[in-house]
Amino acid sequence: MATVSLEQVNKVYPNGFHAVHDLSLDIADGEFMVLVGPSGCGKTTALRMVAGLEDISSGTLKIGTRTVNDVTPKDRDIAMVFQNYALYPHMTVAENIGFALKLRKMPKTDIEARVKETAEILGLTEWLNRKPGQLSGGQRQRVAMGRAIVREPSVFLMDEPLSNLDAKLRVQMRAEVSRIQRRINVSTIYVTHDQIEAMTMGDRVAVMRAGLLQQCDNPQVLYDHPDNLFVAAFIGSPAMNLYEASVTEGAAAVRVGSQQIDLPASVTTAHSGLAAFAGKRIVLGLRPEHLPASGDARPGPTLTGDVDLVEALGSELMVHFTIDAKRVQAEGAHDPDAEDVAAAGEGVARVDPRAPVKAGERFTFAIDADGMQFFDPETGLAIW
Amino acid sequence: MRTRKRTGWRRIVNGVNIAGLISVLFIALPLYWMTIGSFETPANLASSPPQWFPVPGTTANYSTAFSQYHFWIFFRNSLIVTIIATALVLALGTLAGYALGRTPMRGKFSLLVVLLMISVFPEIAIIAPLYLLMREIGWLNSYQALILPYTAFNLPFAIWILRNYFLGIPKEMEETGRIDGAGPLRTMWSIVLPQALPGLFTAGIFCFTACWTEFLMALTFNAQTNFQTIPVGIATFGTQDITPFPTIFAASVVAVIPIGILVFIFRKFVISGLTSGAVKG
Ligand SMILES: Nc1ncnc2c1ncn2[C@@H]1O[C@H](COP(=O)(O)OP(=O)(O)OP(=O)(O)O)[C@@H](O)[C@H]1O
Ligand SMILES: [Mg+2]
Numbered sequence: 001m002a003t004v005s006l007e008q009v010n011k012v013y014p015n016g017f018h019a020v021h022d023l024s025l026d027i028a029d030g031e032f033m034v035l036v037g038p039s040g041c042g043k044t045t046a047l048r049m050v051a052g053l054e055d056i057s058s059g060t061l062k063i064g065t066r067t068v069n070d071v072t073p074k075d076r077d078i079a080m081v082f083q084n085y086a087l088y089p090h091m092t093v094a095e096n097i098g099f100a101l102k103l104r105k106m107p108k109t110d111i112e113a114r115v116k117e118t119a120e121i122l123g124l125t126e127w128l129n130r131k132p133g134q135l136s137g138g139q140r141q142r143v144a145m146g147r148a149i150v151r152e153p154s155v156f157l158m159d160e161p162l163s164n165l166d167a168k169l170r171v172q173m174r175a176e177v178s179r180i181q182r183r184i185n186v187s188t189i190y191v192t193h194d195q196i197e198a199m200t201m202g203d204r205v206a207v208m209r210a211g212l213l214q215q216c217d218n219p220q221v222l223y224d225h226p227d228n229l230f231v232a233a234f235i236g237s238p239a240m241n242l243y244e245a246s247v248t249e250g251a252a253a254v255r256v257g258s259q260q261i262d263l264p265a266s267v268t269t270a271h272s273g274l275a276a277f278a279g280k281r282i283v284l285g286l287r288p289e290h291l292p293a294s295g296d297a298r299p300g301p302t303l304t305g306d307v308d309l310v311e312a313l314g315s316e317l318m319v320h321f322t323i324d325a326k327r328v329q330a331e332g333a334h335d336p337d338a339e340d341v342a343a344a345g346e347g348v349a350r351v352d353p354r355a356p357v358k359a360g361e362r363f364t365f366a367i368d369a370d371g372m373q374f375f376d377p378e379t380g381l382a383i384w
Numbered sequence: 385m386r387t388r389k390r391t392g393w394r395r396i397v398n399g400v401n402i403a404g405l406i407s408v409l410f411i412a413l414p415l416y417w418m419t420i421g422s423f424e425t426p427a428n429l430a431s432s433p434p435q436w437f438p439v440p441g442t443t444a445n446y447s448t449a450f451s452q453y454h455f456w457i458f459f460r461n462s463l464i465v466t467i468i469a470t471a472l473v474l475a476l477g478t479l480a481g482y483a484l485g486r487t488p489m490r491g492k493f494s495l496l497v498v499l500l501m502i503s504v505f506p507e508i509a510i511i512a513p514l515y516l517l518m519r520e521i522g523w524l525n526s527y528q529a530l531i532l533p534y535t536a537f538n539l540p541f542a543i544w545i546l547r548n549y550f551l552g553i554p555k556e557m558e559e560t561g562r563i564d565g566a567g568p569l570r571t572m573w574s575i576v577l578p579q580a581l582p583g584l585f586t587a588g589i590f591c592f593t594a595c596w597t598e599f600l601m602a603l604t605f606n607a608q609t610n611f612q613t614i615p616v617g618i619a620t621f622g623t624q625d626i627t628p629f630p631t632i633f634a635a636s637v638v639a640v641i642p643i644g645i646l647v648f649i650f651r652k653f654v655i656s657g658l659t660s661g662a663v664k665g
Contacts, residue, residue, distance in 0.1 A: 014488070053559050074565035086556035090578040099574075100564035151564070 290371030458617030481546030
């Protein structure tokens with residue numbers, strides 16, 4: 001077990017492409033750290049630098065107290081699980097799991113014992129004599145995990161280990177991987193482009209974009225207090241509704257399209273930075289659950305929109321609506337794999353299933369004012 | 385395509401089966417002719433119409449080939465030259481193919497094209513200068529006079545086949561090995577080569593066959609009986625007046641056997657080798 005720390009780590013590929021910029025991260029002992037971001041943002045590159053499979057162009061990488069920039073992969077005491085598992089097809093499951101131990105010249109009986117123990121943790125005992133070609137996707141995934149945990153490394157590195165599985169199995173393995181990680185309590189860096197995976201598995205989540213770290217914190221903080229537009233748009237499903245808006249003179253209200261939303265004192269206190277934006281343009285962010293139903297009855301700010309589509313999910317209604325303000329897209333934040341929930345309208349609200357909302361009518365949503373987020377349209381930074 | 389259910393004789397006698405049968409006959413008949421020819425006595429040979437099966441037949445042609453015509457010397461020479469050349473081709477081809485498949489290298493593509501061009505280069509175009517060279521360095525009538533050119537001529541094709549195999553092995557497998565503590569040689573031996581076995585067999589059999597049957601260089605460089613290989617040796621059977629066909633056939637049958645055995649043992653690998661090399665690219 002060990003901590004991992006990256007200080008101002010950069011990667012410039014030989015072709016001149018700057019894939020990772022000044023990445024600084026500290027992974028605590030036993031922590032499950034998730035690196036998440038859209039495709040091509042440099043997650044794999046960062047992970048491979050920790051593994052020693054790519055040179056570090058500049059910066060310092062420490063595992064424990066040791067600087068390992070120039071240490072070979074095998075001497076870093078890490079284990080890595082690749083997206084395609086990279087199991088050796090000509091070896092049985094037992095041989096695959098035991099290969100690293102064999103390289104260490106561990107006695108045969110010890111190897112067998114360790115392999116057996118690992119197989120039990122992963123539920124692979126029955127399959128030990130099979131070749132990888134005769135296993136299902138989920139079983140292969142577990143063999144890949146087994147190959148990593150049998151070595152008892154001080155750090156686990158996993159690059160999208162679940163992305164080859166179908167949706168249902170993925171959910172199941174998500175829990176399984178978390179369980180195993182907690183059980184053996186090894187510091188882990190886990191790469192994924194799936195924000196749900198990141199939110200559900202990570203002790204902390206580091207969001208990257210175009211080689212730059214955007215924010216690193218525990219999942220709830222990322223969700224409640226995104227540092228910038230990108231994180232706000234990337235985390236959460238359905239995504240946060242983001243609108244071009246402006247702050248009124250005196251900063252007591254914001255104007256969205258033709259509507260004016262009065263800000264309660266709690267909001268202006270919490271976001272005291274808004275005062276500086278009086279009379280200026282901002283971006284207003286509202287998560288779907290912060291737009292509950294039937295504002296008419298309740299005091300406080302409201303938002304009225306034309307309802308395009310109502311999806312009944314049983315426990316709640318997903319209401320797609322349009323207002324006369326321009327929606328803001330955070331570049332690259334849209335997950336191409338996720339269902340395009342925003343496509344039906346320009347905003348989504350998550351309301352009580354008994355709310356009298358119908359497609360084709362106007363509807364007034366209450367605004368849960370404490371959930372409102374404000375961003376500087378120039379820098380994308382959150383306004384507090 | 386809709387498949388009709390065929391009934392009765394149509395199930396057996398149809399276009400596809402007939403075409404298949406004709407192709408098989410086309411390939412197999414000469415082999416058959418050679419094999420039965422090797423058992424014929426002068427009486428069988430003279431009979432008209434020719435016999436489909438030599439009765440009574442004889443095995444004397446085989447002993448003649450070995451006793452009168454030094455066939456075992458040719459056989460030994462062929463084995464030595466072919467096995468060493470094939471081993472060299474596989475060893476060098478593996479290293480070069482791996483380097484060309486994996487390492488970043490400038491001008492890699494041009495190099496591959498040049499290799500491909502060399503592998504289709506006609507032997508006859510360089511045989512004369514090569515002969516002069518061999519004479520100059522005193523290599524005429526030696527094993528190395530054949531081993532070296534055979535290696536050179538067969539290497540490009542082997543490199544291509546093996547490179548394609550190495551490309552088909554995910555890089556992550558070697559990287560896992562590196563993390564687990566396997567050095568380059570260990571990685572090659574335990575991880576890469578076992579997966580490239582079909583490629584090795586394919587390249588090996590192609591090379592073996594090419595060396596085993598090569599005629600022009602063998603004839604030109606090694607004129608002495610002591611260093612002649614099978615194809616050249618068989619061609620010198622007989623005298624000006626007699627061409628001892630049954631003996632030639634007998635020697636040819638023996639010559640074909642090693643290739644037959646090789647292909648039979650490794651048939652599964654060769655077939656998968658030919659197809660998967662083509663698909664993975
Ligand atoms: N060997 C290389 N040489 C040059 N550029 C590279 C190399 N490998 C990756 N890149 C570039 O670096 C960037 C980051 O790549 P990386 O593989 O780290 O992305 P990623 O975040 O893992 O994406 P994904 O989710 O698609 O796996 C990409 O734009 C990629 O094109
Ligand atoms: Mg990646």
